[in-house]
Amino acid sequence: MELTVDKDLENATLTVTATFAHPLEKVWELYADPRKMERWWGPPTHPATVVRHELTPGGTVHYFMTSPEGEQFHGIWRVLSVEPHVGFTADDFFADAEGTPVEGMPTTHMDYRFEATDGGARMVCVSRYDTTEELQKTLEMGMEEGLAGAMGQMEAVLAEG
Template identity: 30%
Template sequence: MKKSFNETLSRVEGRDLIIERVFNAPRELVFKAFSDSTHLANWWGPKGWTTTNYRMELFPEGVWHYCMRSTDGHESWGKSTYKEIVEPERIVYIDAFSDKDENTIANMPEMMITLSFKEYDGKTNLICRTQFESEDELNKIMEMGVVAGLTESWDCLEIHLEAAKED
């Protein structure tokens, strides 16, 4: 499959959602954008949202606890537990909706996310595979607009990577 720069592709395979995009940046930099708290806070979230990382422990069983805030004051808290980190190839973590005290929100899906960073003609092909407990949970998240939200977030990542390459 020919991958074009700046196009986010998505598909569903059973209870997995796969989203991928080619970034015009070296793999090490794209990996760092996901693994360094300062980088992550500069781009994570859809347009118009800011992210504050309250805890980021990049090691197996380490926790990333963060809050995204919209310009109108809406908050969305998340808590992730890292399962595997293979620099600069892969990050695997369990992602959940949480509150400010790191308690996961009942009745909201937990997701196993695998980020794969692949070299691609001097660029990086980022593949995000999100596995859900059931197709119903996947559908719930799809109805919340996860593909559009992640596409916007990755648009912000693209801008961040261009600025980071100039530094």
């Protein structure tokens, strides 16, 4: 897998591009199958558990990541649009265990696109924030390192067949 992360502070966006030597259908399943998703979504030190998985327009994906100390960090996707094997859009926000947004924390507006390539597939995610300050806050929380660590686990899940 080849991974690039581009920060655009001026436009408050973070663009992640991952290229895989695996078929598009298998890459799509990393998001569409909650059991596969939870094996890579959190960084290695904060594994994810998917509580609810409705990757459909108007659906909700509720997950939490568990720290080495056992603390849980919940997140919710409000799914806006889905076109299987092509892409989806969702708003991702920090939440409590009941799914209520955590006040003062940024919302990530995610736009995922998937495409077949010669010999594999490419996934591009543009994460947009309402302000540059919100993007900066997530970067200071370790978002870039967390993304790289989490996505670095995708290959092992894809290799299983």
